[in-house]
Amino acid sequence: MTLLEVDTLAVELGGAAVVGDVSFRLERGERLGLIGESGSGKSMTALALIGLLTDEAIVSGHVLLDGRDLIGMAEAQLCELRGDRIGMIFQEPMTALNPVMRVGHQVAEVVRQHRGGSRRAARGRALELLGRVEFRDPERIARSYPHELSGGQRQRIILAMAVACSPALVLADEPTTALDVTVQAQMLRLLGRVVSEEGAALMLISHDLAVVSSMCDRLLVMYGGRIVEHGPTAAVLEQPRHPYTAGLLATSSAMSDGTVAHGQPLPTIRGSVPGLGRFPDGCVFRSRCGRATDACRVRPPLDGGTHAFACWHPIETGTRS
Amino acid sequence: MTDAGVAVLEARDVSKVYRSRQGSMFGERQEVRALSGVSLEVRRGESLGIVGESGSGKSTMARLLLALEQPTGGKILFEGAVVSGRAERELASLRRSVQVVFQDPMSSLDPRMRTRVAISEPLRALHIPGDHRARVHELLDAVGLPQDAADKYPHEFSGGQRQRIAIARALAPGPEVLLADEAVSALDVSVRAQVLNLLNRLIEDFGLTLVFISHDLSVIRYMCTRVAVLYRGEVVESGPTEQIYDHPQHPYTQALLAAVPRIGQPLGDPPPQLAELGET
Numbered sequence: 001m002t003l004l005e006v007d008t009l010a011v012e013l014g015g016a017a018v019v020g021d022v023s024f025r026l027e028r029g030e031r032l033g034l035i036g037e038s039g040s041g042k043s044m045t046a047l048a049l050i051g052l053l054t055d056e057a058i059v060s061g062h063v064l065l066d067g068r069d070l071i072g073m074a075e076a077q078l079c080e081l082r083g084d085r086i087g088m089i090f091q092e093p094m095t096a097l098n099p100v101m102r103v104g105h106q107v108a109e110v111v112r113q114h115r116g117g118s119r120r121a122a123r124g125r126a127l128e129l130l131g132r133v134e135f136r137d138p139e140r141i142a143r144s145y146p147h148e149l150s151g152g153q154r155q156r157i158i159l160a161m162a163v164a165c166s167p168a169l170v171l172a173d174e175p176t177t178a179l180d181v182t183v184q185a186q187m188l189r190l191l192g193r194v195v196s197e198e199g200a201a202l203m204l205i206s207h208d209l210a211v212v213s214s215m216c217d218r219l220l221v222m223y224g225g226r227i228v229e230h231g232p233t234a235a236v237l238e239q240p241r242h243p244y245t246a247g248l249l250a251t252s253s254a255m256s257d258g259t260v261a262h263g264q265p266l267p268t269i270r271g272s273v274p275g276l277g278r279f280p281d282g283c284v285f286r287s288r289c290g291r292a293t294d295a296c297r298v299r300p301p302l303d304g305g306t307h308a309f310a311c312w313h314p315i316e317t318g319t320r321s
Numbered sequence: 322m323t324d325a326g327v328a329v330l331e332a333r334d335v336s337k338v339y340r341s342r343q344g345s346m347f348g349e350r351q352e353v354r355a356l357s358g359v360s361l362e363v364r365r366g367e368s369l370g371i372v373g374e375s376g377s378g379k380s381t382m383a384r385l386l387l388a389l390e391q392p393t394g395g396k397i398l399f400e401g402a403v404v405s406g407r408a409e410r411e412l413a414s415l416r417r418s419v420q421v422v423f424q425d426p427m428s429s430l431d432p433r434m435r436t437r438v439a440i441s442e443p444l445r446a447l448h449i450p451g452d453h454r455a456r457v458h459e460l461l462d463a464v465g466l467p468q469d470a471a472d473k474y475p476h477e478f479s480g481g482q483r484q485r486i487a488i489a490r491a492l493a494p495g496p497e498v499l500l501a502d503e504a505v506s507a508l509d510v511s512v513r514a515q516v517l518n519l520l521n522r523l524i525e526d527f528g529l530t531l532v533f534i535s536h537d538l539s540v541i542r543y544m545c546t547r548v549a550v551l552y553r554g555e556v557v558e559s560g561p562t563e564q565i566y567d568h569p570q571h572p573y574t575q576a577l578l579a580a581v582p583r584i585g586q587p588l589g590d591p592p593p594q595l596a597e598l599g600e601t
Contacts, residue, residue, distance in 0.1 A: 037509040038480075180374035180536065185580035189588055207509065210582040237585040251514045253584050255539040258566065262368075262546060263525075265518045269511035272479040 003028045003168055003201050004049075009061035009071075011041070011048050011225075016277025019044050019225045022061070023302075028168065031195070031202040033212030033233070034220045035248075039273045041225035042205050046173045049203075050086055051078045065169070084114040087162030087200070089191075091174040093154035096161075097146040103157045104130065104142025110164040129160040132197075134190060152183035159191060163198055170195050173205040188215060209252045213237060221245045224274070224284030231307030239317055241309040244269070244285045283311070328362035328398070329498055329530055330386055330419065335359045335395035336554075337381050355381040356554045358395070363498065368524065368531040370545030370562070372538060374577075377551040379534050383502045386532065387421055388412055417447050420491035424503035426483035430475040436461075437471040440490045447494050460489040463526070465519060481512035485519065492523065499524070500532040505540060517544060538581055542566055550574050 004026040011019035019041040026032050036042040047053045049063050051070055063070040065085065070078065082088065090096060098106055108126040111117070130138035133156040146154055155175060162170055172191065176184040192215060195202045206212050212219060219236045221229040221244065229242040240246040247269040254260040254267055271288040274280075279287075282299050286292040291313040302310040336358060341351040356378040363369050363386075373379040384390040385397055388404050397405040399415045420443070423429045430439055440460055441453040461470055464485040475483055484504065491499060501520070505513045517540065524531055533544050541548060542562060549559035550573065558571040569575045582588065 037511060181538070182374065182576055182580045185582070185588065188582065192588065208582070209510070210584045213585045214582045214588050233585065248510060249584070252510050255514070255517075255543055256581070256584060258539070258542050260543065262543060262562070263521060265521070266514040266543070268514040268518065272481050272512050273509060275479075 001028050002026070003030075003066065004203075005062070005064040006049065007062040007064070009045065009048060009063060010059070011044050011053065012058040012060075013044075013056065013276075017225060018276060019048060021302075022222075022227055024220060024227065024230060026169070026201050026203060029199050029201055030218065031192075031204065031216040032218050032220065033216030034203065034205040034222060035207070035209055035212050036222035037207055037248075037273055039224075039276060040222040042207075042222050043173055044225070045222070046171060046203070046205050050082055050088065050171060051075070052082075080114070083110055083161070083167075084165045085168050087165075087167040087170040089155070089158050089162050089170065089172040089175040091177050093151065093158045094146060096158055097154060099146055101145075102142065103144055103146060103149070104138075107142075107157065107160050107164060110161045114165045125164070126160075129164055130157075132163075132194060133157070133160045150183075152179050152187060155179065155187055156190065159187075159194060163194055163200070166198050167200050169201045169203065170198075171203045171205075174207070175204070176211065177206065177208070184211075191215075209248060210256055221248070224279035226284050226310065227302055228285060228311070229307075229309040230302065231304075231309075235307045239307075239315075241304070241307070241314040241317075242285075242311045243289050243291050243313075243315060245309075246315050327365050329365045329400060330363040330532070331398040332359055332361050332382070332385065332392075333396045333398065335385060335392045335397065337378070337385060337390070338393045354554055356385070356392075359551075359554070359556050360395075361549050361556060361559065363530060363532055364547075365497070365530055366528065367547055368533060368545045370541035370548040371532065371534045371551060372536065372541045372548060372577075373551035374536055376553065378554040379536075379551050380502065381554075382551065383421070383500060383532075383534050387419060387500060388415055413447070417449070417494045418496050419498045419500060420494065420496040421500045421502060422484070422487050422491050422504040424506050426480070426487040427475065429487055430483060432475050435472055435474060436466075436486055439475075439486060440471075440493055443490060443493045449494055456493065457489075460492055463492065463523065464489045479512070480508055481516055484508065484516055488516075488519070488523070492527065495527075496529070498530045498532060500534070502534045503536070504533075506535065506537060513540075520544070538566075538578065550577070 002025050007023050009022040022045055034042050048059050053059060059071060061071060104126050107129055108122040111122045111125045127138045127142060130141050135141045176187050179187060204212055204215055213233050216233055219233050220227050223244050229236060229245045240249050250267040260266055269288055282297040286296040295312045300310045300312045302308050335356055337356040339353045339355060371379050371382060385392050388397060392405050396403050404412060404415050437457050440457045444453050457471055458468055461468055466485050505516050508516060533541060535541050545562055548562050548565045549556050552573045558565060558574045569578055
């Protein structure tokens with residue numbers, strides 16, 4: 001059953017289209033990965049989904065959560081949804097935590113705000129949540145202030161807050177990017193486990209293809225504010241159709257698999273990501289694409305059913321560029 | 322290459338303790354032991370990787386090898402001569418021969434300085450004679466930037482281009498050793514590969530020795546012929562790259578390698594040693 005339906009979502013900032021024509025569905029309990037480099041519009045998309053962009057941003061389109069449109073919804077109603085039906089985790093936990101409040105209190109506050117009830121009951125629920133995010137001594141952690149905890153511990157507090165009200169959707173934007181690799185592994189496992197236990201859907205946003213592909217059932221690949229490819233994780237990895245996806249996969253896997261010998265050149269994508277609002281018209285990737293022709297001056301539609309791509313000259317099936 | 326295998330830079334039993342200048346009005350004087358008993362050598366012509374997570378002491382190691390700080394114990398040697406404890410005026414040769422590229426070119430490049438001035442700065446600082454203007458153009462060429470980049474300011478470039486400028490500046494005095502401290506960590510994947518390819522080409526063309534310090538195991542694996550793994554201020558394992566990656570001996574190295582997510586592979590169960598390293 002569809003939990004979230006995003007239809008032609010667009011964000012305009014200072015006259016520049018930073019996100020355009022983003023449409024996708026997220027089923028209940030599904031795990032969707034959104035991958036993109038800086039400037040791809042992935043974080044803008046995330047913020048637009050939950051109404052957290054500033055007033056200068058012009059957002060259009062529809063974001064239906066359980067059939068209710070979040071675009072144009074009053075802030076008070078959005079506040080009720082965020083933290084309740086939608087749990088959120090961002091890159092930097094320190095900015096999401098109140099530095100002068102004990103963390104147990106902060107977790108309890110989320111429960112009280114959305115569920116009401118006694119302080120005593122909220123306290124009990126907070127301790128239970130701290131246990132669920134694998135703190136061995138929840139009582140001690142609950143008494144701590146954010147600065148007394150490590151980055152990984154703080155992010156676990158945020159996870160406890162995100163799932164405090166048994167959300168239907170957990171939206172995690174670069175949740176492990178600031179963490180060390182050993183802590184990242186622990187955090188990703190925990191995120192996966194807690195989301196499953198809650199039966200929540202996960203939308204995981206990252207620049208790291210290994211992170212999203214190890215966690216998610218389906219992938220959305222964004223470039224220049226647009227979805228360029230979309231499909232089941234295995235299909236996208238085994239048979240990328242968009243030249244950008246293929247390039248990203250080639251360069252990422254060459255480094256991480258150690259398949260390119262020391263001293264041999266790594267595969268690259270030529271050029272660099274254009275600045276905000278400087279992507280070409282037509283296909284957003286054509287200024288860097290080896291396959292671009294005059295046809296690419298016209299924007300290709302995102303076509304192809306379950307495995308869709310927006311390209312006039314896709315990578316042929318059965319080959320690998 | 323001549324002198325192959327000779328240590329050009331060496332750390333001998335080096336420790337570094339940071340102390341707060343004095344005790345606070347209430348409470349003890351604080352001490353942080355960043356490195357303890359670290360010995361490693363950088364041999365001429367090799368690419369040595371120093372890998373570690375936050376708090377491992379890898380940035381302290383970089384500052385000691387660059388003689389930007391003094392070790393609390395032990396010695397740093399450059400071409401066999403002790404450099405730790407020497408006065409700045411005795412370090413001319415090291416300053417010229419060992420150059421560095423840091424993570425964030427936006428903070429290592431002066432925003433008000435044109436590229437030409439930034440790249441030729443080490444030539445002036447080190448009193449290196451010659452046609453600096455011509456040298457700048459040669460260097461821009463070497464790092465794959467157009468000649469008109471010389472008259473632009475840092476904000477006019479992308480992150481990858483700025484890192485190329487930082488590399489050009491490091492190469493200006495004709496160093497033997499290039500120390501890269503998280504030099505590609507802030508770059509997007511597609512740009513990172515370009516900069517790594519550039520570094521490899523420059524190492525080859527200029528016969529550079531590389532010290533590559535990073536938290537990123539994949540990048541270290543690709544760039545380096547030998548690796549030292551730092552954990553809590555100590556080298557827990559070191560050796561040829563393949564040996565470290567294919568047959569890690571120390572539990573920490575094993576945990577570190579097991580923790581790296583792999584494309585398209587579900588996360589496995591944590592290795593038992595990771596549970597002990599993890600935070601509870």
